Amino acid sequence: MNNKELSHVLARAELLCQERGVRLTEQRKTVLQLLCVSDKPLSAYELLDRMRGVVKNPAPPTVYRALDFLLEQGLVHKLESLHAYIGCAHPDHPHASQFLICDNCGEVAEVEDASVAKSLKAAGEAIGFHTRRPVVEVLGTCAQCTAKRNN
Amino acid sequence: MNNKELSHVLARAELLCQERGVRLTEQRKTVLQLLCVSDKPLSAYELLDRMRGVVKNPAPPTVYRALDFLLEQGLVHKLESLHAYIGCAHPDHPHASQFLICDNCGEVAEVEDASVAKSLKAAGEAIGFHTRRPVVEVLGTCAQCTAKRNN
DNA sequence: CGGTTTCGTGAAATAATATAACATCTGTCC
DNA sequence: GGACAGATGTTATATTATTTCACGAAACCG
Numbered sequence: 001m002n003n004k005e006l007s008h009v010l011a012r013a014e015l016l017c018q019e020r021g022v023r024l025t026e027q028r029k030t031v032l033q034l035l036c037v038s039d040k041p042l043s044a045y046e047l048l049d050r051m052r053g054v055v056k057n058p059a060p061p062t063v064y065r066a067l068d069f070l071l072e073q074g075l076v077h078k079l080e081s082l083h084a085y086i087g088c089a090h091p092d093h094p095h096a097s098q099f100l101i102c103d104n105c106g107e108v109a110e111v112e113d114a115s116v117a118k119s120l121k122a123a124g125e126a127i128g129f130h131t132r133r134p135v136v137e138v139l140g141t142c143a144q145c146t147a148k149r150n151n
Numbered sequence: 152m153n154n155k156e157l158s159h160v161l162a163r164a165e166l167l168c169q170e171r172g173v174r175l176t177e178q179r180k181t182v183l184q185l186l187c188v189s190d191k192p193l194s195a196y197e198l199l200d201r202m203r204g205v206v207k208n209p210a211p212p213t214v215y216r217a218l219d220f221l222l223e224q225g226l227v228h229k230l231e232s233l234h235a236y237i238g239c240a241h242p243d244h245p246h247a248s249q250f251l252i253c254d255n256c257g258e259v260a261e262v263e264d265a266s267v268a269k270s271l272k273a274a275g276e277a278i279g280f281h282t283r284r285p286v287v288e289v290l291g292t293c294a295q296c297t298a299k300r301n302n
Numbered sequence: 303c304g305g306t307t308t309c310g311t312g313a314a315a316t317a318a319t320a321t322a323a324c325a326t327c328t329g330t331c332c
Numbered sequence: 333g334g335a336c337a338g339a340t341g342t343t344a345t346a347t348t349a350t351t352t353c354a355c356g357a358a359a360c361c362g
Binding site: 080081098100102103109111113115116118119120122123124127128129130131132133134135136137138139140141142143146 | 271273274283290
Protein backbone atom coordinates (compact mmCIF):
# COMPACT_ATOMS: atom_id res chain seq x y z
CA MET A 1 0.00 0.00 0.00
CA ASN A 2 1.45 3.38 -0.94
CA ASN A 3 1.42 6.55 1.14
CA LYS A 4 -1.70 8.01 -0.36
CA GLU A 5 -3.63 4.82 0.10
CA LEU A 6 -2.37 4.59 3.67
CA SER A 7 -3.64 8.07 4.46
CA HIS A 8 -6.97 7.20 2.96
CA VAL A 9 -7.29 3.97 4.91
CA LEU A 10 -6.30 5.63 8.17
CA ALA A 11 -8.71 8.51 7.66
CA ARG A 12 -11.42 6.08 6.72
CA ALA A 13 -10.66 3.99 9.82
CA GLU A 14 -10.90 7.05 12.07
CA LEU A 15 -14.23 7.95 10.57
CA LEU A 16 -15.66 4.46 10.76
CA CYS A 17 -14.67 4.08 14.38
CA GLN A 18 -16.14 7.42 15.29
CA GLU A 19 -19.40 6.53 13.58
CA ARG A 20 -19.50 3.26 15.44
CA GLY A 21 -18.63 4.74 18.79
CA VAL A 22 -15.50 2.66 19.22
CA ARG A 23 -12.02 3.91 19.94
CA LEU A 24 -9.16 3.73 17.48
CA THR A 25 -6.43 4.12 20.09
CA GLU A 26 -2.74 4.72 19.40
CA GLN A 27 -1.83 1.07 19.73
CA ARG A 28 -4.60 0.00 17.40
CA LYS A 29 -3.65 2.64 14.88
CA THR A 30 -0.04 1.55 15.10
CA VAL A 31 -0.92 -2.03 14.28
CA LEU A 32 -3.16 -0.95 11.42
CA GLN A 33 -0.40 1.22 9.99
CA LEU A 34 2.22 -1.48 10.31
CA LEU A 35 -0.01 -3.89 8.42
CA CYS A 36 -0.83 -1.35 5.77
CA VAL A 37 2.73 -0.33 5.03
CA SER A 38 3.98 -3.89 4.92
CA ASP A 39 4.20 -5.36 1.46
CA LYS A 40 3.31 -8.77 2.82
CA PRO A 41 1.10 -10.21 5.55
CA LEU A 42 2.64 -10.14 9.01
CA SER A 43 2.40 -12.69 11.78
CA ALA A 44 1.41 -11.50 15.23
CA TYR A 45 5.00 -11.83 16.40
CA GLU A 46 6.39 -9.95 13.42
CA LEU A 47 3.98 -7.18 14.33
CA LEU A 48 5.16 -7.42 17.91
CA ASP A 49 8.76 -6.89 16.79
CA ARG A 50 7.84 -3.91 14.67
CA MET A 51 5.88 -2.35 17.51
CA ARG A 52 8.96 -2.20 19.70
CA GLY A 53 10.04 1.04 18.11
CA VAL A 54 6.70 2.66 18.72
CA VAL A 55 5.16 1.15 21.84
CA LYS A 56 7.10 0.56 25.04
CA ASN A 57 7.62 -3.07 25.91
CA PRO A 58 4.76 -4.65 24.01
CA ALA A 59 3.74 -8.19 24.92
CA PRO A 60 1.76 -10.74 22.89
CA PRO A 61 -1.60 -9.69 24.33
CA THR A 62 -0.85 -6.14 23.21
CA VAL A 63 -0.80 -7.13 19.58
CA TYR A 64 -3.53 -9.75 19.80
CA ARG A 65 -5.89 -7.29 21.45
CA ALA A 66 -5.29 -4.71 18.76
CA LEU A 67 -5.76 -7.36 16.08
CA ASP A 68 -9.01 -8.54 17.63
CA PHE A 69 -10.33 -5.02 17.57
CA LEU A 70 -9.25 -4.36 14.00
CA LEU A 71 -10.65 -7.67 12.82
CA GLU A 72 -13.99 -6.92 14.45
CA GLN A 73 -14.09 -3.56 12.75
CA GLY A 74 -13.24 -5.11 9.40
CA LEU A 75 -10.08 -3.05 9.08
CA VAL A 76 -7.75 -6.01 8.80
CA HIS A 77 -8.09 -9.62 7.73
CA LYS A 78 -6.63 -12.78 9.10
CA LEU A 79 -5.13 -15.22 6.64
CA GLU A 80 -5.82 -18.52 8.34
CA SER A 81 -3.59 -20.56 6.10
CA LEU A 82 -0.58 -18.34 6.85
CA HIS A 83 -1.26 -17.46 10.49
CA ALA A 84 -0.82 -13.90 9.39
CA TYR A 85 -2.67 -10.62 9.13
CA ILE A 86 -3.11 -8.08 6.39
CA GLY A 87 -4.61 -4.62 6.13
CA CYS A 88 -7.95 -4.53 4.40
CA ALA A 89 -7.66 -3.21 0.88
CA HIS A 90 -11.13 -1.66 0.83
CA PRO A 91 -12.53 -0.98 4.28
CA ASP A 92 -15.12 1.34 2.83
CA HIS A 93 -17.84 -1.24 2.77
CA PRO A 94 -18.57 -4.48 4.56
CA HIS A 95 -17.51 -7.36 2.41
CA ALA A 96 -16.60 -10.98 2.07
CA SER A 97 -13.27 -11.12 0.35
CA GLN A 98 -11.25 -13.86 -1.18
CA PHE A 99 -7.49 -14.02 -1.05
CA LEU A 100 -5.11 -15.24 -3.70
CA ILE A 101 -1.85 -16.11 -2.01
CA CYS A 102 1.34 -16.70 -3.95
CA ASP A 103 3.43 -19.52 -2.46
CA ASN A 104 6.47 -18.22 -4.25
CA CYS A 105 6.71 -14.50 -3.56
CA GLY A 106 4.23 -14.17 -0.70
CA GLU A 107 2.14 -11.59 -2.52
CA VAL A 108 -1.50 -11.59 -1.52
CA ALA A 109 -4.30 -10.24 -3.70
CA GLU A 110 -7.57 -9.43 -2.01
CA VAL A 111 -10.44 -9.79 -4.43
CA GLU A 112 -14.14 -9.40 -4.04
CA ASP A 113 -15.73 -11.68 -6.52
CA ALA A 114 -19.51 -11.52 -6.46
CA SER A 115 -19.85 -14.81 -8.25
CA VAL A 116 -17.74 -16.63 -5.67
CA ALA A 117 -19.66 -15.05 -2.82
CA LYS A 118 -22.95 -15.91 -4.42
CA SER A 119 -22.17 -19.55 -5.16
CA LEU A 120 -20.76 -20.03 -1.67
CA LYS A 121 -23.87 -18.58 -0.13
CA ALA A 122 -26.02 -20.82 -2.29
CA ALA A 123 -24.00 -23.91 -1.37
CA GLY A 124 -24.60 -23.15 2.29
CA GLU A 125 -28.27 -22.42 1.92
CA ALA A 126 -28.76 -25.71 0.09
CA ILE A 127 -28.26 -27.46 3.43
CA GLY A 128 -29.75 -24.76 5.65
CA PHE A 129 -26.39 -23.44 6.73
CA HIS A 130 -26.22 -19.86 7.98
CA THR A 131 -22.94 -18.15 7.09
CA ARG A 132 -21.14 -15.94 9.59
CA ARG A 133 -17.66 -15.72 8.13
CA PRO A 134 -16.46 -17.24 4.88
CA VAL A 135 -12.76 -18.08 4.73
CA VAL A 136 -11.59 -18.24 1.15
CA GLU A 137 -7.85 -18.42 0.55
CA VAL A 138 -6.47 -19.74 -2.68
CA LEU A 139 -2.88 -20.93 -2.49
CA GLY A 140 -0.94 -21.01 -5.71
CA THR A 141 1.31 -18.97 -7.96
CA CYS A 142 0.76 -15.40 -9.06
CA ALA A 143 1.03 -14.29 -12.66
CA GLN A 144 4.45 -12.68 -12.16
CA CYS A 145 6.00 -15.76 -10.58
CA THR A 146 4.47 -18.05 -13.18
CA ALA A 147 6.00 -15.89 -15.90
CA LYS A 148 9.42 -15.91 -14.25
CA ARG A 149 9.41 -19.68 -13.90
CA ASN A 150 8.65 -20.16 -17.54
CA ASN A 151 11.65 -18.10 -18.61
CA MET B 152 -18.61 -41.80 9.81
CA ASN B 153 -20.27 -45.15 10.51
CA ASN B 154 -18.62 -48.55 10.50
CA LYS B 155 -19.52 -49.42 6.96
CA GLU B 156 -18.24 -46.12 5.64
CA LEU B 157 -15.07 -46.57 7.66
CA SER B 158 -14.42 -49.96 6.11
CA HIS B 159 -14.99 -48.51 2.69
CA VAL B 160 -12.66 -45.60 3.25
CA LEU B 161 -9.93 -47.79 4.68
CA ALA B 162 -10.20 -50.29 1.84
CA ARG B 163 -10.16 -47.45 -0.63
CA ALA B 164 -7.13 -45.95 1.06
CA GLU B 165 -5.26 -49.26 0.90
CA LEU B 166 -6.04 -49.56 -2.77
CA LEU B 167 -5.08 -45.98 -3.62
CA CYS B 168 -1.79 -46.25 -1.80
CA GLN B 169 -0.97 -49.52 -3.49
CA GLU B 170 -1.72 -48.03 -6.88
CA ARG B 171 0.49 -45.07 -6.12
CA GLY B 172 3.33 -47.15 -4.72
CA VAL B 173 3.24 -45.50 -1.32
CA ARG B 174 2.94 -47.22 2.02
CA LEU B 175 -0.09 -46.97 4.24
CA THR B 176 1.73 -48.05 7.38
CA GLU B 177 0.13 -48.97 10.70
CA GLN B 178 0.67 -45.51 12.17
CA ARG B 179 -0.79 -43.82 9.14
CA LYS B 180 -3.74 -46.17 9.11
CA THR B 181 -4.26 -45.53 12.82
CA VAL B 182 -4.41 -41.78 12.29
CA LEU B 183 -6.77 -42.17 9.36
CA GLN B 184 -9.06 -44.42 11.41
CA LEU B 185 -9.05 -42.09 14.38
CA LEU B 186 -10.06 -39.20 12.18
CA CYS B 187 -12.73 -41.22 10.45
CA VAL B 188 -14.39 -42.54 13.58
CA SER B 189 -14.38 -39.14 15.28
CA ASP B 190 -17.61 -37.23 14.95
CA LYS B 191 -15.69 -33.99 14.88
CA PRO B 192 -12.37 -32.71 13.54
CA LEU B 193 -9.39 -33.47 15.75
CA SER B 194 -6.35 -31.35 16.47
CA ALA B 195 -2.92 -32.90 16.11
CA TYR B 196 -2.61 -33.15 19.88
CA GLU B 197 -6.03 -34.71 20.30
CA LEU B 198 -4.89 -37.30 17.78
CA LEU B 199 -1.71 -37.72 19.74
CA ASP B 200 -3.69 -38.47 22.89
CA ARG B 201 -5.85 -41.00 21.10
CA MET B 202 -2.84 -42.71 19.63
CA ARG B 203 -1.44 -43.53 23.05
CA GLY B 204 -3.60 -46.62 23.29
CA VAL B 205 -2.41 -47.92 19.95
CA VAL B 206 1.12 -46.69 19.38
CA LYS B 207 3.82 -46.80 22.04
CA ASN B 208 4.96 -43.42 23.23
CA PRO B 209 3.96 -41.25 20.29
CA ALA B 210 5.48 -37.78 20.00
CA PRO B 211 4.29 -34.77 18.00
CA PRO B 212 6.34 -35.64 14.92
CA THR B 213 4.69 -39.05 14.90
CA VAL B 214 1.29 -37.58 14.31
CA TYR B 215 2.42 -34.71 12.09
CA ARG B 216 4.27 -37.11 9.83
CA ALA B 217 1.25 -39.32 9.45
CA LEU B 218 -0.91 -36.27 8.79
CA ASP B 219 1.49 -34.97 6.15
CA PHE B 220 1.33 -38.27 4.36
CA LEU B 221 -2.45 -38.52 4.54
CA LEU B 222 -2.88 -34.92 3.39
CA GLU B 223 -0.58 -35.54 0.42
CA GLN B 224 -2.60 -38.58 -0.54
CA GLY B 225 -5.85 -36.66 -0.21
CA LEU B 226 -7.15 -39.00 2.47
CA VAL B 227 -7.63 -36.31 5.09
CA HIS B 228 -8.17 -32.57 5.04
CA LYS B 229 -6.82 -29.82 7.21
CA LEU B 230 -9.27 -27.23 8.47
CA GLU B 231 -7.08 -24.16 8.67
CA SER B 232 -9.53 -22.09 10.63
CA LEU B 233 -9.77 -24.74 13.37
CA HIS B 234 -6.20 -26.04 13.37
CA ALA B 235 -7.79 -29.43 13.04
CA TYR B 236 -7.96 -32.39 10.72
CA ILE B 237 -10.80 -34.46 9.34
CA GLY B 238 -11.10 -37.66 7.33
CA CYS B 239 -12.00 -37.10 3.73
CA ALA B 240 -15.62 -37.89 3.03
CA HIS B 241 -15.01 -39.00 -0.53
CA PRO B 242 -11.44 -40.02 -1.21
CA ASP B 243 -12.50 -41.80 -4.38
CA HIS B 244 -11.61 -38.93 -6.63
CA PRO B 245 -9.32 -35.92 -6.48
CA HIS B 246 -11.29 -32.90 -5.52
CA ALA B 247 -11.45 -29.38 -4.20
CA SER B 248 -13.88 -29.40 -1.33
CA GLN B 249 -15.54 -26.71 0.69
CA PHE B 250 -16.26 -27.02 4.36
CA LEU B 251 -19.26 -25.70 6.25
CA ILE B 252 -18.28 -25.49 9.89
CA CYS B 253 -20.85 -24.99 12.63
CA ASP B 254 -19.57 -22.68 15.38
CA ASN B 255 -22.16 -24.03 17.74
CA CYS B 256 -21.99 -27.82 17.57
CA GLY B 257 -18.70 -28.26 15.77
CA GLU B 258 -20.25 -30.30 12.98
CA VAL B 259 -18.42 -30.03 9.67
CA ALA B 260 -20.01 -30.70 6.32
CA GLU B 261 -17.71 -31.37 3.40
CA VAL B 262 -19.33 -30.35 0.16
CA GLU B 263 -18.14 -30.35 -3.40
CA ASP B 264 -19.89 -27.56 -5.14
CA ALA B 265 -18.96 -27.31 -8.79
CA SER B 266 -20.23 -23.77 -9.03
CA VAL B 267 -18.01 -22.59 -6.17
CA ALA B 268 -15.01 -24.35 -7.64
CA LYS B 269 -15.67 -22.87 -11.03
CA SER B 270 -16.14 -19.29 -9.91
CA LEU B 271 -13.05 -19.48 -7.73
CA LYS B 272 -11.01 -20.78 -10.60
CA ALA B 273 -12.32 -18.00 -12.82
CA ALA B 274 -11.56 -15.34 -10.21
CA GLY B 275 -7.96 -16.56 -10.10
CA GLU B 276 -7.55 -16.79 -13.83
CA ALA B 277 -8.80 -13.24 -14.22
CA ILE B 278 -5.50 -12.07 -12.76
CA GLY B 279 -3.34 -14.88 -14.08
CA PHE B 280 -3.21 -16.72 -10.80
CA HIS B 281 -2.48 -20.42 -10.90
CA THR B 282 -4.30 -22.35 -8.17
CA ARG B 283 -2.58 -25.09 -6.21
CA ARG B 284 -4.83 -25.51 -3.21
CA PRO B 285 -8.07 -23.66 -2.54
CA VAL B 286 -8.99 -23.25 1.13
CA VAL B 287 -12.69 -22.71 1.50
CA GLU B 288 -14.13 -22.88 4.99
CA VAL B 289 -17.42 -21.28 5.82
CA LEU B 290 -17.96 -20.56 9.49
CA GLY B 291 -21.52 -20.23 10.68
CA THR B 292 -24.45 -22.16 12.07
CA CYS B 293 -25.78 -25.44 10.78
CA ALA B 294 -29.46 -26.04 10.09
CA GLN B 295 -29.95 -28.08 13.26
CA CYS B 296 -28.45 -25.47 15.56
CA THR B 297 -30.34 -22.67 13.85
CA ALA B 298 -33.58 -24.57 14.42
CA LYS B 299 -32.75 -25.19 18.09
CA ARG B 300 -32.00 -21.56 18.71
CA ASN B 301 -35.28 -20.45 17.25
CA ASN B 302 -37.22 -22.69 19.61
C1' DC C 303 -17.06 18.37 40.06
C1' DG C 304 -16.72 13.52 42.28
C1' DG C 305 -17.97 8.92 42.00
C1' DT C 306 -18.69 4.96 39.23
C1' DT C 307 -18.61 2.16 35.51
C1' DT C 308 -16.66 0.60 31.31
C1' DC C 309 -13.12 -0.05 28.38
C1' DG C 310 -8.26 -0.30 27.46
C1' DT C 311 -3.54 -1.52 28.90
C1' DG C 312 0.63 -3.76 31.57
C1' DA C 313 2.77 -7.75 32.84
C1' DA C 314 3.85 -12.61 33.79
C1' DA C 315 2.87 -17.05 32.96
C1' DT C 316 1.37 -20.74 30.27
C1' DA C 317 -1.21 -23.26 26.65
C1' DA C 318 -1.58 -24.99 22.00
C1' DT C 319 0.29 -25.83 17.53
C1' DA C 320 4.20 -27.14 14.68
C1' DT C 321 9.02 -28.06 13.25
C1' DA C 322 14.18 -29.12 13.47
C1' DA C 323 17.75 -32.19 13.90
C1' DC C 324 19.82 -36.42 14.22
C1' DA C 325 19.94 -41.25 15.29
C1' DT C 326 18.04 -45.74 14.30
C1' DC C 327 15.35 -49.06 12.19
C1' DT C 328 12.86 -51.54 8.28
C1' DG C 329 11.62 -52.90 3.96
C1' DT C 330 13.00 -53.34 -0.96
C1' DC C 331 15.95 -54.10 -4.64
C1' DC C 332 19.84 -55.92 -6.68
C1' DG D 333 23.74 -59.85 2.31
C1' DG D 334 24.80 -54.93 1.17
C1' DA D 335 23.15 -50.62 -0.18
C1' DC D 336 19.64 -47.50 -0.50
C1' DA D 337 15.36 -45.09 0.43
C1' DG D 338 11.74 -44.45 3.26
C1' DA D 339 9.79 -44.62 7.86
C1' DT D 340 10.18 -44.09 12.78
C1' DG D 341 12.20 -42.78 17.59
C1' DT D 342 13.65 -39.14 20.47
C1' DT D 343 14.82 -34.78 22.31
C1' DA D 344 14.60 -30.23 21.93
C1' DT D 345 12.80 -26.01 20.39
C1' DA D 346 10.16 -22.68 17.52
C1' DT D 347 5.88 -20.37 16.66
C1' DT D 348 1.23 -18.95 17.56
C1' DA D 349 -2.24 -17.78 20.96
C1' DT D 350 -4.61 -17.34 25.51
C1' DT D 351 -5.31 -16.84 30.57
C1' DT D 352 -5.19 -14.16 34.55
C1' DC D 353 -4.97 -10.45 37.51
C1' DA D 354 -3.65 -5.77 38.45
C1' DC D 355 -3.76 -1.00 37.07
C1' DG D 356 -5.13 3.21 34.40
C1' DA D 357 -7.80 6.30 31.46
C1' DA D 358 -11.93 7.84 29.36
C1' DA D 359 -16.88 8.29 29.21
C1' DC D 360 -21.07 8.58 31.81
C1' DC D 361 -24.06 10.36 35.28
C1' DG D 362 -25.54 12.42 39.01
